[in-house]
Amino acid sequence: MTETVFGERMLITRGAIAVTTRDSRPLPEVGDGDVLFAIHRIALTANNVTYAAAGEMLGYWRFFPGPEGKGVLPVWGFGEVVESRAPEFAVGDRFYGYWPLATHLLVQAPVSAPGGFTDAAPHRQGLADIYNRYSRVEPRLAGEEALDALFRPLFMTGWLIDSFLEGAGDFGAEQVILSSASSKTAMAAAFNLSRRGAVQVIGLTSAANRAFTESLGSYTHVLTYDEVDTLEQKPSVYVDFAGDRALTQSVHVRLGDALKHSAIVGMTHWSHGGDTLLPGPTPTLFFAPAVAEATVAKLGSAGFADVTGRAWAKFVPAVRDKLAVETLHGLDAAETAYRDLAAGRIGGASAIVVELD
Structure with a gap:
């Protein structure tokens, strides 16, 4: 090439x-x-x-x-x-x-x-x-460009995750669990999920990021990674932004048959691998560009731009000072x-x- x-x-x-x-x-x-x-x-x-x-x-x-x-x-x-x-x-x-x-x-x-x-x-x-x-x-002002550079693509992924789950009826879940909950894509997903209000939104994060994650106001509960065993065993969706195989194993084991869908989005903990077979649903890749193109085909370019633009306008004030x-x-x-x-x-x-x- x-x-x-x-x-x-x-x-x-x-x-x-x-x-x-x-x-x-x-x-x-x-x-x-x-x-x-x-x-x-x-x-x-x-x-x-x-x-x-x-x-x-x-x-x-x-x-x-x-x-x-x-x-x-x-x-x-x-x-x-x-x-x-x-x-x-x-x-x-x-x-x-x-x-x-x-x-x-x-x-x-x-x-x-x-x-x-x-x-x-x-x-x-x-x-x-x-x-x-x-x-x-x-x-534009440097601060406005900075927010666009930091969040626009990640916000879009978060919005698409919520839209995808809504279209799937949240797979019958009562709670959606997000790993790497302080990451910017997870922040966007949690914001949109919490505004929709159909499910509880549970964040998993490190002890160092717990207070920050709680301050966002988008999570029903925030747990640290060593508190996975306290997750409520009720119908759940797991959205993995961490790419940490051991963490995914722990979530799958804890929830068992209560886990209705498991999605892989990111790999922020890319070095944490593992080869153990997972109980419950096989994790599936959530590839935002493919979902975006399907959503544009459904809504039309103008409709897609309108709905995501209105959602973005609500999101920015919520994170600007965080x-x-x-x-x-x-x-x-x-x-x-x-x-x-x-x-x-x-x-x-x-x-x-x-x-x-």
């Missing part, structure tokens, strides 16, 4: 995602129809660790091909045109979307679309469209932050935004 990422970038060792390096490549000649972007403001969350942990399985390394044995981490945020040989793009145009953790990205022959463009590079074919679409935006947003500068700081995230050293109340220029 042709590499499209230029400038300075962070590389992750495929198969050993805590091992990182950086390299630098000269900026390219921009060919006819191509656009060169500088990547400005991005977020780093536990979700990015999931991208790395599932890079082989779900194709995340394919978005921005790197050298042999290395992966370029996808991140959400904002980029700006610095050179264009495509008539629809002017220097200074700003876009929100899915970027590499790098200083620049060359997009070859972007396909203009209403409100933005699609990266139609051959190596991105067959990947979820939601990752290949970029939205044109007007420059997070300690830290703005870092440069790839060196981004690399350190990623390593801390991969090692589980960053608490749920922390929110990391990186300005790369």
Whole structure:
């Protein structure tokens, strides 16, 4: 696959995602129809660790091909045109979307679309469209862009989880249990579940993150991981954001036949494995892009944008003052932050935004 990422970038060792390096490549000649972007403001969350942990399985390394044995981490945020040989793009145009953790990205022959463009590079074919679409935006206050970078994609996943469960009648459950409950995607799912009010929402988290998770006001109860044995044995759904096989085993054993559905969403505890067979329902992957595309087909693009936009507008005030947003500068700081995230050293109340220029 042709590499499209230029400038300075962070590389992750495929198969050993805590091992990182950086390299630098000269900026390219921009060919006819191509656009060169500088990547400005991005977020780093536990979700990015999931991208790395599932890079082989779900194709995340394919978005921005790197050298042999290395992966370029996808991140959400904002980029700006610095050179264009495509008539629809002017220097200074700003876009929100899915970027590499790098200083620049060359997009070859972007396909203009209403409100933005699609990266139609051959190596991105067959990947979820939601990752290949970029939205044109007007420059805004740094704090507003930070919240978008941190939460918009994760909020969407949380909203889709609630929508999926509602469509399934919550599988007959009385409670939905979320692991890694302080993670931003779990926060979004809990917010939407609690507003709907059909089930109790139980959060599982570390002792260090318990107080923060309780402060969110979205969970009926918050338990620490060593309190799994106190879960009520009533019809339940388990939504796993942690990817911790031992924890999933404990939840399945505790709930037994009361567990009606088990979903895998994230891998924030990617290093915690296990091979023991699980009692109860087989965990199934919740792949948000596929669910999003099915939901758009059902509601229509305008309907989907309307309902999720209204939900987002309610969510932002609920979390704006709950997070300690830290703005870092440069790839060196981004690399350190990623390593801390991969090692589980960053608490749920922390929110990391990186300005790369």
